[in-house]
Amino acid sequence: METSKAIYLLQNKQIAIVGGGPGGLTLARLLQLKGANVKVYERDFSSEARVQGAIVDLHFDSGLKVMEAAGLMDAFKASYMQGADKYRMVDKDANIYLDEHSLEINDDFGNEHFRPEIDRGALRNVLAHSLLQDTIVWDSQLENMVQVNDTWQLRFKNGTTATADIVIGADGYRSKIRPYVTDIKALYSGATIIQGEIENPETACPEIYRLVNKGNLIAMGTGKTIAAQPRGDGGLTFYAASLYPENWVTTSGINFNTSNEVFAYLVDYYEDWNPIFFTLFKACTKFVPRPLNYFPLDQHWDAKANITLIGDAAHLMPPSGEGVNTAMLDALDLSECLTNGEFESLQAAIAAYEKRMLAKAAILGQEAIEGIKDFASPTEESIRKLLVQLNQTEPSKD
Template sequence: MEALKETNLLQNKKIAVVGGGPGGLTLARLLQLKGADVKVYERDFSQEARVQGAIVDLHFDSGLKVIEVAGLTEVFKANYMRGADKYRNVDKDLSICVDEDNKNGTLDFGNEHFRPEIDRGKLRDLFIDALLPDTVVWDSQFVSMQQLNNGWQIQFKNGTTATADIVIGADGYRSKIRPYVTDIKELYSGATFIQGEVDYPKRDCPEMYELVNNASLIAMGVGKTIGVQPSGDGSRLTFYTAALYEEDWFKNSGIDFNNSEEVCAYLMKFYDDWNLTFFTLFKSCTHFIHRPINYFPLDQKWETKSNITLIGDAAHLMPPSGEGVNTAMLDALDICECLTNGEFENIQTAIATYEKQMLERAKKLGEEALELIKDFASPSEEYIKKFIEQLNEPKNV
């Protein structure tokens, strides 16, 4: 690993990254490549404590770019899901409108249109495996922190403490670090997802399992959408039902989300004119999650602090658009570069430069995501037609 230069701001500094998701782990890897002293504090009890969710695609000029800088391209290629970047689009009657599996040509690494998918757990594992031993401190749920000399003392739920000269919050949009940086709150986009997991789709909803075919399925009808994705090994399915709801719908709906039968009954009624095969998804799910799609104000700004900042959703939550993980990884690259390139006279100036470019990028991507999510969650006939046409457009191979 590269030794820190004498002019490097991180010389003899301890860095605490709070949150062991893709952004936090990427940052730890990049910092260690520069010779920095970094720990990642993660609330999960262990690396195997929980399933990490559905697949995620990395993009040419963001996620894949960072993977290369991190020296992990070959291990990524060994773990990504071949063919999972394909889409299948159907209507509410289950008629296939777009089937990318039947298109000629296959994109590959080096092509700007190639967006390889990888299981979130696999992505997490390959970063963890690349870190120095004991970099990730498990069972470390953040409770609070207070300034200590020129740094921070961090308190965790398990009763332990840690000290750091610099703290970087990578703990998602419910970030416990964010309030130490800014009091700007999230806003509601108007769209809500109801997420479900199917543990045994090959057995419990075989027709839907075959239709997904280890790729991504999007089903659209006027005013509502269903998306389905496989897990990394294809054994499970994650689905999302999307529509526009009032902000207080969850509170006023009368639905007990701890009762899967109640949620299932609601969804079958909401999608009552859709093909019954979709109902097999709902009936096979034993745990639903209500996910209002929130975002931080696009014009948010705050006064840069001397030794604390944010990356990823903790900094710039936006509606899902395929950019979340990719942007978090870019944030990690940018803050690492600012802290280690020797161009700034102090840490606060380096953080300020990072935050300026990070917030400018997030504003642009957030505007696009906010416009997209309302059309995606509640598509019109015109939007559905345009969406299908775009999927059918040939890509450069």
């Protein structure tokens, strides 16, 4: 591990990263490369405790850049899902608008438009295995913490405690750390997705399985969308998106824990769609409704001396393909500010990081908010725009 004068701000400091997602694990890796003392406190019982979700694509100037800085590009290349970055776009009748599977495209990590996909669980494993032994403390769901002089005392739901000189919240938009940094609350975007998980799509919904073809499927009709992606374990994740009133999840009368109720609702809501999409709903073993919220784009707070946030805990925004990439870039920016030797105090380093982070998030957040309504409630014009966008970002042929 590298040590230098640049790390003097972190000398003899214990850092607690709360949250073991891509952002938190990336930050731990980058800080350990600089010789810092880090623990990651993760609520999951183990890395295998739950399905991490579908695939995620890493981008040239963010996620991939960070993997390179973390010395993990070879591990990433050994774990990513070749071909999963290809898109197939269909209409509500399952007629194909766009099909990248027909293109002969070579994976090119030097191409700024190449966005390789990796299973979220595989990405977590790549990052987790790069850390020093016992860095991650599993089964550590934060209950509360108290500042005593210059240190934080953390208490977890399992009854254990920990002490840290610096706390970094990487625990998502329901962050337990965020209230210690700011009281700014999230706003509703107007869109909600119903997420579904399918364990054996090849047999449970074979027509959809073939349509997805181990890549990204987007099906769009006026006012509603279905997107589907493969999981690294052979399963499938899908998202049924539309615009709904705020608090619709609680006022709809649907018991989302009862799959038959959700199935009946979706079949009715998508009644004029091709029935092959109904097989997707029927095969689902678990539904989760997700109202898409965001933190105000102009949010600001005064930097604290020994606590900060990264990822969704700092700048939640609607899904736009930037979430994991932005969290990883936050990790790189924060690690650099804490260890580059340019700042006289931790508070100054944190303030510099937060200024950069919030400015970047405001731009990406604006794009996400504008894009989510076109995605969740498309019109003929928004569908045309998406087709143009996908064609523009298409990797060049060899």
